[in-house]
Amino acid sequence: MSDTPANPSASAEPLKNMPASMPDAGPDPSLEAAADRNNAVQPPSVTAGSPPAAEPQKMDALSELLISRKYITAEAMTAAMAKAKTMPKGNAIQILLAEGTLKKQDYETLRADVQSRQGQNLRIPGYEIMGFLGAGAMASVFKGRQQSLDRVVAIKVLPQKYSEDLEFVRRFAAEGKIAAKLNHPNIVQAYDEGIAGNQHFFVMEYIDGTTVHDVINQHGVYTEQEVLKIAILIADALAHAHHMGLIHRDVKPKNIMLTSRGVPKLADMGLAMLNSGPGEEEKGKIYGTPAYLAPEQAKPDVVLDSRADIYSFGATIYHMVIGHVPFPASTAVEMIQKHLNQEVESPHKANPNISTGLSDIIEVCMAKSPSARYASAEDLVADLKAVQNGGAPTIARRGFSIESIAAIDAPEGMVAPPKAAPPTIEEEAAAFFKAQAMQPKPLHRQKLFWWTVVGWGLAVLMMLVAIAK
Ligand SMILES: Nc1ncnc2c1ncn2[C@@H]1O[C@H](COP(=O)(O)OP(=O)(O)OP(=O)(O)O)[C@@H](O)[C@H]1O
Numbered sequence: 001m002s003d004t005p006a007n008p009s010a011s012a013e014p015l016k017n018m019p020a021s022m023p024d025a026g027p028d029p030s031l032e033a034a035a036d037r038n039n040a041v042q043p044p045s046v047t048a049g050s051p052p053a054a055e056p057q058k059m060d061a062l063s064e065l066l067i068s069r070k071y072i073t074a075e076a077m078t079a080a081m082a083k084a085k086t087m088p089k090g091n092a093i094q095i096l097l098a099e100g101t102l103k104k105q106d107y108e109t110l111r112a113d114v115q116s117r118q119g120q121n122l123r124i125p126g127y128e129i130m131g132f133l134g135a136g137a138m139a140s141v142f143k144g145r146q147q148s149l150d151r152v153v154a155i156k157v158l159p160q161k162y163s164e165d166l167e168f169v170r171r172f173a174a175e176g177k178i179a180a181k182l183n184h185p186n187i188v189q190a191y192d193e194g195i196a197g198n199q200h201f202f203v204m205e206y207i208d209g210t211t212v213h214d215v216i217n218q219h220g221v222y223t224e225q226e227v228l229k230i231a232i233l234i235a236d237a238l239a240h241a242h243h244m245g246l247i248h249r250d251v252k253p254k255n256i257m258l259t260s261r262g263v264p265k266l267a268d269m270g271l272a273m274l275n276s277g278p279g280e281e282e283k284g285k286i287y288g289t290p291a292y293l294a295p296e297q298a299k300p301d302v303v304l305d306s307r308a309d310i311y312s313f314g315a316t317i318y319h320m321v322i323g324h325v326p327f328p329a330s331t332a333v334e335m336i337q338k339h340l341n342q343e344v345e346s347p348h349k350a351n352p353n354i355s356t357g358l359s360d361i362i363e364v365c366m367a368k369s370p371s372a373r374y375a376s377a378e379d380l381v382a383d384l385k386a387v388q389n390g391g392a393p394t395i396a397r398r399g400f401s402i403e404s405i406a407a408i409d410a411p412e413g414m415v416a417p418p419k420a421a422p423p424t425i426e427e428e429a430a431a432f433f434k435a436q437a438m439q440p441k442p443l444h445r446q447k448l449f450w451w452t453v454v455g456w457g458l459a460v461l462m463m464l465v466a467i468a469k
């Protein structure tokens with residue numbers, strides 16, 4: 001680790017229920033709202049399930065969660081809290097429930113969610129719940145034991161509301177099946193998925209370690225050699241997933257886990273859909289995390305391919321060596337606008353300890369147009385290895401050819417014709433003589449030719465007649 005302090009961005013949370021429309025300029029109010037919702041969510045550290053009046057001091061965290069999940073507005077909560085102060089044993093939540101401002105159903109749903117985050121009431125047949133590992137913006141992860149094989153596993157549990165959405169459940173199961181087919185030493189292995197009671201769960205390899213995100217926060221930026229070691233393995237993991245037809249869609253430092261022996265593993269393969277939420281169609285939905293989002297991921301009608309992961313991985317490497325996300329911003333919308341419209345600062349300029357080779361690799365990964373990025377994760381691995389061995393990233397530098405620059409300006413799906421190099425003098429001369437040779441002969445010369453033929457023909461005829469006489 002280097003001493004350079006980490007500067008993690010505040011907007012590195014995943015998108016959830018984000019509307020599809022993503023204007024090229026100017027924030028969309030609905031997107032702004034979704035982004036605010038997105039920024040606000042933090043894993044709660046409260047014990048829920050108790051009657052509100054019994055634990056007033058713990059209601060604050062739950063209140064925050066109610067606000068961040070948009071069950072109530074901050075204004076309504078503030079007003080209820082002020083009112084509660086004027087009442088003996090007054091409790092803001094009870095007031096809101098009594099008023100009808102907060103629906104009992106919503107409150108119960110949230111309370112159940114918080115309970116599930118802590119493993120209370122969680123019963124999954126075949127698994128013993130051993131403890132709580134952590135919570136992301138959308139799900140909770142528990143340590144468990146798979147009883148049949150007597151092995152320790154990690155179990156990701158979704159909030160109840162997901163299980164009510166049949167389309168979501170279908171896709172969750174389908175992606176889980178693909179993820180389970182992946183077999184790579186640097187991918188967190190998927191084991192099982194299912195539904196217990198009314199909660200969907202996903203069982204995976206347990207990683208006794210940390211995440212790249214936590215390492216950056218605790219120790220600062222990675223050195224070039226440290227980053228290259230991790231990046232080569234994770235890029236290889238991505239290549240494997242892409243070959244199997246799976247796009248991650250949420251590559252980021254939080255999803256690169258590190259075992260206690262320092263082996264990096266890509267997590268949440270096939271789970272990017274979790275970051276959207278139930279109740280929406282696949283089409284027109286944005287998956288991913290704003291801080292690392294490929295520009296095309298913000299465009300609802302673009303069909304994503306593996307190059308979206310290459311972009312997010314470039315943004316991840318950027319964060320690892322620079323200490324902050326490529327486009328720091330105070331809102332997710334602003335961040336996405338920058339991914340769409342602003343060129344990333346050269347990593348070598350931002351941190352001169354980074355070689356121009358690695359810097360070029362990051363920039364090619366993060367090209368706005370997918371056609372200007374690495375065509376595959378294998379190409380990325382090749383360049384990363386070249387730099388690790390003290391060489392130059394040949395594919396990245398080839399990437400800046402006239403053809404690829406022309407392709408950047410071409411609309412997506414249209415490849416611009418390669419620009420021809422100017423002709424040499426020899427070529428020009430050859431072309432001139434060829435053109436001369438192709439010129440039609442002047443009419444009078446053609447006529448002269450035919451009169452000559454006729455003349456010679458008549459002469460021969462007359463000679464033959466004379467001889468015959
Ligand atoms: N396979 C695993 N083994 C051990 N711990 C895990 C595993 N997967 C996740 N965790 C822990 O659970 C926490 C939550 O993970 P989760 O994937 O839900 O969210 P995240 O990726 O950290 O954040 P976000 O919701 O922003 O994507 C992680 O911080 C990690 O500590």
Ligand SMILES: [Mg+2]
Binds near residue numbers: 255267
């Ligand atoms: Mg994760």
